């Protein structure tokens with residue numbers, strides 16, 4: 098049977114592009130997100146290439162995560178690849194001006210949500226004695242930039258968890274990789290700036306930002322290496338971006 102991938106945050110951006118690319122490469126899909134209409138549309142579109150099922154849940158709700166995964170149809174119970182992609186930034190403020198609700202959201206989604214999903218799926222991989230987990234980190238998990246504070250902390254946690262998973266799951270033949278992108282043009286900045294479209298557009302103005310498909314292609318490359326190859330960690334920037342804060346704009 099073709100491999101099955103479980104993708105969180107499949108309704109938009111990197112997760113959606115990865116779903117499309119995987120589908121066209123005969124990878125069966127379990128697509129997750131909160132926006133069920135988008136999941137239904139994507140299921141319809143990608144079913145011409147592969148078998149697709151969807152799960153609607155908020156990664157912050159641990160009971161919902163566990164219940165949703167328990168309800169998977171029998172033919173989707175074996176999960177070969179987990180893409181821990183759901184995540185976002187909320188706000189871009191100094192530590193002294195940060196909003197507590199924004200902090201909660203970033204820690205709850207980017208760190209605890211990733212843990213809840215992993216906790217539900219890892220036992221299946223252990224039982225199978227095989228599996229692949231790809232954690233979507235960020236350059237914010239490698240460096241800290243002004244006003245990035247809690248988002249950077251959440252992605253530093255993803256970086257640490259990526260290493261921890263690889264160590265703890267080593268004996269079970271489970272590969273673990275992280276991809277750490279720089280600026281990718283998705284709905285990310287819309288969310289960070291709470292729907293301020295102008296501010297969001299400006300993040301990607303004056304240079305060629307990475308596109309979601311660029312990251313999807315890297316994820317696909319990582320998960321299709323031979324069984325003895327595990328890319329630990331991969332940092333990818335747009336050519337115009339030399340560091341989180343050094344961006345050459347036209």
Ligand code: NDP
Pocket residue numbers: 105106107108109110111112129130131132154155156157182183184185186206210233234235236277278279280281282283284285286288
């Ligand atoms: P998008 O905003 O386009 O996509 C985010 C996805 O995460 C959506 O599908 C969304 O689905 C899902 N999601 C968000 N919150 C929740 C939640 N509480 N429960 C379940 N799903 C949730 O952004 P990107 O594609 O850019 O982001 C994907 C990942 O890439 C994130 O982890 C982000 O931190 C990381 N990243 C992004 C970069 C960028 O510049 N864009 C750079 C580096 C890393 P829904 O709303 O339907 O629930």
Ligand code: 8X3
Pocket residue numbers: 234235236237245278279280281341
């Ligand atoms: C998203 C990239 O630079 O906005 O993780 O943190 S950045």
